[in-house]
Amino acid sequence: MLEGRRIVLGVSGGIAAYKAIEVCRRLVDRGAHVVPVLTRGAIRFVGEATFSALASERAHTSLFHDDDPIPHTRIGQSADAVVVAPATARVIGSYAAGISNDLLTATLLATEAPVIVAPAMHTEMWEHPAVQDNLATLSRRGVHVVPPEEGRLAGGDVGKGRLASPETIVAAVEVALFEGHDLAGLHVLITAGGTREPIDPVRYVGNRSSGKQGHALAAEAAQRGAKVTLVTTVGLPTPPAADVVRVETAGEMEQAVQAAETSADVVVMAAAVADFRPAHVAERKLKKQAGVPEIVLEPTPDILAGLGARKRPGQTIVGFAAETDEVRENAAAKLAAKGADLIVANDVTAPGAGFEHDTNHVVILNADGTEHEVPLADKRAIARAVFDAVIQRRNTP
Numbered sequence: 001m002l003e004g005r006r007i008v009l010g011v012s013g014g015i016a017a018y019k020a021i022e023v024c025r026r027l028v029d030r031g032a033h034v035v036p037v038l039t040r041g042a043i044r045f046v047g048e049a050t051f052s053a054l055a056s057e058r059a060h061t062s063l064f065h066d067d068d069p070i071p072h073t074r075i076g077q078s079a080d081a082v083v084v085a086p087a088t089a090r091v092i093g094s095y096a097a098g099i100s101n102d103l104l105t106a107t108l109l110a111t112e113a114p115v116i117v118a119p120a121m122h123t124e125m126w127e128h129p130a131v132q133d134n135l136a137t138l139s140r141r142g143v144h145v146v147p148p149e150e151g152r153l154a155g156g157d158v159g160k161g162r163l164a165s166p167e168t169i170v171a172a173v174e175v176a177l178f179e180g181h182d183l184a185g186l187h188v189l190i191t192a193g194g195t196r197e198p199i200d201p202v203r204y205v206g207n208r209s210s211g212k213q214g215h216a217l218a219a220e221a222a223q224r225g226a227k228v229t230l231v232t233t234v235g236l237p238t239p240p241a242a243d244v245v246r247v248e249t250a251g252e253m254e255q256a257v258q259a260a261e262t263s264a265d266v267v268v269m270a271a272a273v274a275d276f277r278p279a280h281v282a283e284r285k286l287k288k289q290a291g292v293p294e295i296v297l298e299p300t301p302d303i304l305a306g307l308g309a310r311k312r313p314g315q316t317i318v319g320f321a322a323e324t325d326e327v328r329e330n331a332a333a334k335l336a337a338k339g340a341d342l343i344v345a346n347d348v349t350a351p352g353a354g355f356e357h358d359t360n361h362v363v364i365l366n367a368d369g370t371e372h373e374v375p376l377a378d379k380r381a382i383a384r385a386v387f388d389a390v391i392q393r394r395n396t397p
Contacts (some may be wrong), residue, residue: 003031007173008075008111009055010084010104012091013041015154016120016163020085021046023166024054030170035075036060037104039091063103072103076110083173084108085146086120086163089131095143096134114176118146118169123159146172146240165237172240174223182391184225189264190218191257191303193233195250197277199295202285208355209272211236213320213379217268218242220383229264231256233271250274250300257303261310266390268318269304270344272355276300308339316390321345322354331365341367341393344386352376364389368396 007027011020020042027034036051036059043061051059060066060075068074076082084091084104091105095117100106108115117138125131126148135145146169151162164172192214196204211234218230222239229243231253238244245256250273261267276297286293304319311317319340321331324347331345346362348354353361353376361376364386374385 002027002174002177005032005080005177006035006078007032008035008037008079008082008107008113009051010037010039010082010087010091010107011042011046011051012039012084012086012088012104013044014086014088014120014163015045016086017042017045019163019166021050021054023083023085023169024051026166026170027173028054028056030174032056035079037075037107039102039104041088041090060103063106066103072100072106072110075103076107076113079107079111079113081114081116081173081177082108082111083116083118083169085116085118085169087117088119089121089125089128092117092119092131092134092138096137114142114144116144116146116169116172116176118164118172119148119161120163121148121161122153122155123157123161126161144172144176144240164240167237168240171219171222171237174219175239175241178223178225181224183221183266183387186226186265187229187263188221188226188266188268189229189231189257189260190214190221190268191231191253191271191273192218192236194272195233195253195274195300196248197250197274197300198281199278199293200282200284200286205274205277205297207272207274210234210356211271212356212358213360213382214268214270216379216383217270217386220380220387221266221268224387226266229260231260231271250277250303254301254303254306257307261307264315266316266318266394267307268386268390269307270320272320272322273303274300302338304338304340311339316341316394318342318344318386318390322348324349328363328365328371331363335365335367342386342389344382366393 034055036055048059094105146164149162150160193211194207194209196206215236222228231245247253279296279298317340331343335343343365352359360382363373
């Protein structure tokens, strides 16, 4: 969360400026004090009054028509972070060259706070060597760059240059603000989502996992300074700096985990891995007219047990247990059988908890016999509690 943090939101003149309104709202919702700074070009696309109404103070638009005689110095020095979304090629170029030609670029040069830029422009502009050189210069100076996405652009073209999602931009602000936190220097490997085990090219055996908890864990780990590898089956937003590996089946997830686990200090198996898969996968779609098929199942790899068996000294393994009854008993048995350090258990039949919800209610069991219950809360708060338990476990002799 961003409670009490002063975040300067710079908005420059591109069609994607309308998305900055949602960035502003999300920052305020997370408790930030948002100071909007709009360029003259931005005002051609979005209204100054909109940001004045949604942010924590009125929008600032000029070096010379502000109540403060030196607004860039005051805004820059008081900022905890500065985020520019969208960042046009002009603003990026001016910032890289140290040119102060409006309030936003002056503020960027007057701050020592972390700076996050989220470029948005047409594909040809994004790929231009001058733009890429300017971004490389900013990166070398420690500026956090949130790359644009591929998608439909102004004018109907499709390509790279579309502003990253507001959620991704806000996550990047959190990462920049909390670098050096208690997970700094650690490599955290996280799995998320439910695996799909194919029956034929159309159908699969799966489960109801949405991947929300695993992605919340990835965002929390990144915010607390960890190097994050996220092995996921879903397309939810991910931390900008995370190494993301997309998989579908339990076998693919096992391979991805094995490739990353040797350097991982912490492994969090939040994915809902299918316990069984069809022993034979039909090459073509099974037709109803052919009658009811007989599907023989076989066990999938037990990824968590394998991790526990191979656990290195100093490595922390966290498992998840989605239960429907005798939650503590079943989770404790799983903790002992898998060789994990912690198990996060929840009753998926409880109101507001488990699959597909934005909230969860869990109990964290420790291999030392202690436990910590976390009442119903959003999944980011659950993620926070999980990593608090990880840090406590790692700091216990």
